[in-house]
Amino acid sequence: MAPMTRAPLNRRLAPFGTTIFAEMSALATATGAINLGQGFPDTDGPVEIREAAVRALREGRGNQYPPGPGVPELRTAITEHQRRRYGLSYDPDTEVLVTVGATEAVAASLLALVEPGDEVIALEPYYDSYAACVAMAGGTRVPVTLRPDPAGGRFVLDLDELRAAVTDRTRLILLNTPHNPTGTVLTRDELAAVAALAVERDLLVVTDEVYEHLVFDDAEHVPIASFPGMRERTVTISSAGKTFSFTGWKVGWLTASPELTAAVRTAKQYLTFVASGPFQYAVAEALRLPDAFFASLRADLAAKRDILTEGLTAAGFRVYRPRGTYFVTADAAPLGAQDGVAFCRSLPERCGVVAIPNAVFYDHPETGRTLVRLAFCKGEAVLREAAERLARL
Incomplete structure (x- = not known):
């Protein structure tokens, strides 16, 4: 069979391969690490x-x-x-x-x-x-x-x-x-x-x-x-x-x-x-749930945010305290990291936690070279365990 003369994927999508979320979630599964990379809760809603x-x-x-x-x-x-x-x-x-x-x-x-x-x-x-x-x-x-x-x-x-x-x-x-x-x-x-x-x-x-x-x-x-x-x-x-x-x-x-x-x-x-x-x-x-539901949601996530941000700070990261979402961005440079992608790929083996490198979200990756993102939409026990593991760094 004659080889194809043109790449299968159209050129508009050529720069996009497997998403970083799929890669890091697969790494979490392979290593048994706590997955704080992909933003999904570990419990169902109401x-x-x-x-x-x-x-x-x-x-x-x-x-x-x-x-x-x-x-x-x-x-x-x-x-x-x-x-x-x-x-x-x-x-x-x-x-x-x-x-x-x-x-x-x-x-x-x-x-x-x-x-x-x-x-x-x-x-x-x-x-x-x-x-x-x-x-x-x-x-x-x-x-x-x-x-x-x-x-x-x-x-x-x-x-x-x-x-x-x-x-x-x-x-x-x-x-x-x-x-x-x-x-x-x-x-x-x-x-x-x-x-x-x-x-x-x-x-x-x-x-x-x-x-x-x-x-x-x-x-x-x-x-x-x-x-x-x-x-x-x-x-x-x-x-x-x-x-x-x-x-x-x-x-x-x-x-x-x-x-x-x-x-x-x-x-x-x-x-x-x-x-x-x-x-x-x-x-x-x-959407018609009472205001108390939304207030409780915010309070619960704020408490979980504090568990993770305090754990990251104690581990040596420079932490940017989020005012919204269920993600926290932290700078791994104080830990000696020079490349966030390499840092995140090594993190599961080093301490059993998965994070996402922020550089993949930039057109100017140097700007976010040492930044990483972690999700705190998990149970408090999971977040405390993650904080303890991160302390090994």
């Missing part, structure tokens, strides 16, 4: 929400194709959530789209809204699927780097750098707040500046807000769609997985103007068409 999914299955709700935009019960619950939490009003029939997790929402949004050659500004370090989605859309990724503020211990957005990144070819800004992997939460002032720039330069904003309920201390989550002039130019994305600890259900959604929602729906219908039927009914109930 029993009543799980049982709501079981009830939907038994009653035949969602076992066949659900409506393309999502089941009406969930679309209504999403609009109620946005109104109650943020004062944002959306039409459940024309301004809501249910997706297969936030990952599909991001992919469909970029495929729908970006033309080949358009520039997409993304805050680095960024979740790795962003880069792949921009590439699949034929866009050009333009990174703007979040940098650690030594005084405040958080990563901050340089608004001058953001403004300088905008050109005549810029189509949209891809935001993520609360931010994975740094754990920073953009402030009202930062968001107001981003909004003003988007209005001034007539840019769209796609904003990934899956960690909206996971904010700590004095941090608050403010949707950028709530700022003047932004509702009509913003696609707001969230999901159930992170908030309710059912990451395998893959129920996400977006809210946007009718025009933007219709555009994204056009792309989405040719990706998965529909999915997660019975789970959509359960998530509709989850």
Whole structure:
């Protein structure tokens, strides 16, 4: 048989191989290490929400194709959530789209809204699927780097750098707040500046807000769609997985103007068409849980954050205390690390813990060369054991 003259993988995806998450999770399995790399909880979410999914299955709700935009019960619950939490009003029939997790929402949004050659500004370090989605859309990724503020211990957005990144070819800004992997939460002032720039330069904003309920201390989550002039130019994305600890259900959604929602729906219908039927009914109930649930969630995660950050500090890392998400970024340089990827690959054998190297989330990997990310969405006993193991370093 004659050899192929062209590589099987198209050139847009050629730079992307196996994700770092798959590699490090396989390493955790092979070594028996505690996996603090991939961000999934080690326990299920509320029993009543799980049982709501079981009830939907038994009653035949969602076992066949659900409506393309999502089941009406969930679309209504999403609009109620946005109104109650943020004062944002959306039409459940024309301004809501249910997706297969936030990952599909991001992919469909970029495929729908970006033309080949358009520039997409993304805050680095960024979740790795962003880069792949921009590439699949034929866009050009333009990174703007979040940098650690030594005084405040958080990563901050340089608004001058953001403004300088905008050109005549810029189509949209891809935001993520609360931010994975740094754990920073953009402030009202930062968001107001981003909004003003988007209005001034007539840019769209796609904003990934899956960690909206996971904010700590004095941090608050403010949707950028709530700022003047932004509702009509913003696609707001969230999901159930992170908030309710059912990451395998893959129920996400977006809210946007009718025009933007219709555009994204056009792309989405040719990706998965529909999915997660019975789970959509359960998530509709989850979004109506009382405020006490969300308060308890934040308190529980804040306590777990403190266990891990204190353990990392005691082990010798320089720790950036997160104000949101369930990840903490730490610098391994004080431990003598010069390469975060090599450090993470050696960590399971050295102390039985798996982490993710932040460098893979950068276009400028030198900026995050010695930074690593660990997840604290695990049981307290697991986190304490991980802290003890890290102390061996």
